[in-house]
Amino acid sequence: MIDALPHGTQAPLGSPAKRRPVVPSAVLGTLIFVVAEVMFFVGMISAFTISKATALPGSWPVPGQPMLPADATALNTVALLLSGAVLVAAHVSFRKGSPMAKWLVLGAWVLGALFVGLQGREWAALLSQGLTLTSSRLGAFFYLIVGTHAVHALMALVALGLSFVSLLRGSTSPGLFFGAQTFWYFVVLLWPIIYARVYF
Amino acid sequence: MRSVRAALLGVVAGAPSSALACAVCGGAQNDESTGVYLAMTGVLSLLPLALMGAVAFWLYRTAEAAERADEAQRVESVPPQVEH
Numbered sequence: 202m203i204d205a206l207p208h209g210t211q212a213p214l215g216s217p218a219k220r221r222p223v224v225p226s227a228v229l230g231t232l233i234f235v236v237a238e239v240m241f242f243v244g245m246i247s248a249f250t251i252s253k254a255t256a257l258p259g260s261w262p263v264p265g266q267p268m269l270p271a272d273a274t275a276l277n278t279v280a281l282l283l284s285g286a287v288l289v290a291a292h293v294s295f296r297k298g299s300p301m302a303k304w305l306v307l308g309a310w311v312l313g314a315l316f317v318g319l320q321g322r323e324w325a326a327l328l329s330q331g332l333t334l335t336s337s338r339l340g341a342f343f344y345l346i347v348g349t350h351a352v353h354a355l356m357a358l359v360a361l362g363l364s365f366v367s368l369l370r371g372s373t374s375p376g377l378f379f380g381a382q383t384f385w386y387f388v389v390l391l392w393p394i395i396y397a398r399v400y401f
Numbered sequence: 402m403r404s405v406r407a408a409l410l411g412v413v414a415g416a417p418s419s420a421l422a423c424a425v426c427g428g429a430q431n432d433e434s435t436g437v438y439l440a441m442t443g444v445l446s447l448l449p450l451a452l453m454g455a456v457a458f459w460l461y462r463t464a465e466a467a468e469r470a471d472e473a474q475r476v477e478s479v480p481p482q483v484e485h
Contacts, residue, residue, distance in 0.1 A: 223460075223464050224460065232456055233456075236452045239448070240448065240449055243444065243448055247441040250437055250441060251434070251438060251441055254437035255434045
């Protein structure tokens with residue numbers, strides 16, 4: 202955590218300075234976690250890219266396996282991106298002290314939940330068509346990468362939900378709200394990369 | 402002796418190009434997969450540095466901005482000097 206003196210105060214000579222955080226600990230902690238998670242996902246995407254590039258001619262897309270529904274997933278992608286935009290609006294609203302902030306957080310949460318729900322429906326359809334974790338390399342990579350992203354999305358939804366509840370009670374700490382936001386932006390911004398790499 | 406050293410140096414300098422030290426990269430079937438290996442190696446090598454650099458830069462800028470705001474507030478709170 203980086204500390205600075207409180208606004209408008211000067212440390213008296215010889216006395217320990219009272220310090221306040223410049224960046225909330227929750228945000229800094231989430232940021233460090235996000236950096237580690239970015240490398241985790243990039244490692245998996247890298248393995249997928251190499252596996253796809255080195256596949257023997259005619260073996261990718263895997264014969265007899267369903268194609269990934271790129272068109273249908275575009276709707277999920279729009280819902281998630283929209284959720285990120287609504288959360289940015291919530292952030293601005295919160296900074297201004299507007300009571301709209303909590304409803305915008307709820308809107309972002311609903312759009313995020315819609316994304317996870319649509320992804321779940323897509324998975325059910327793919328599983329019923331025979332694409333499983335062990336059916337092919339595509340299936341293994343797909344469920345690993347997209348599944349891990351879904352787990353992160355669920356965790357971020359829990360954090361956003363907690364932020365909403367505390368905003369509703371009027372007891373929100375900026376640390377919780379900004380930390381949850383940082384994590385949600387990571388989930389939102391990572392998805393288009395996964396979508397572009399894995400689905401096409 | 403000097404010529405032996407020069408010959409050894411030449412062998413050491415020239416050998417890696419044909420050694421294909423990485424069995425995976427060297428065994429790439431075509432130019433496209435070799436390109437992908439190189440690109441991914443670049444991404445995985447440089448991205449951590451870029452991420453850490455970006456976080457450090459952002460923290461530096463945030464701390465600097467807070468310090469400037471403190472300084473401005475301190476100047477505002479000092480009462481004006483009255484000359485006698």
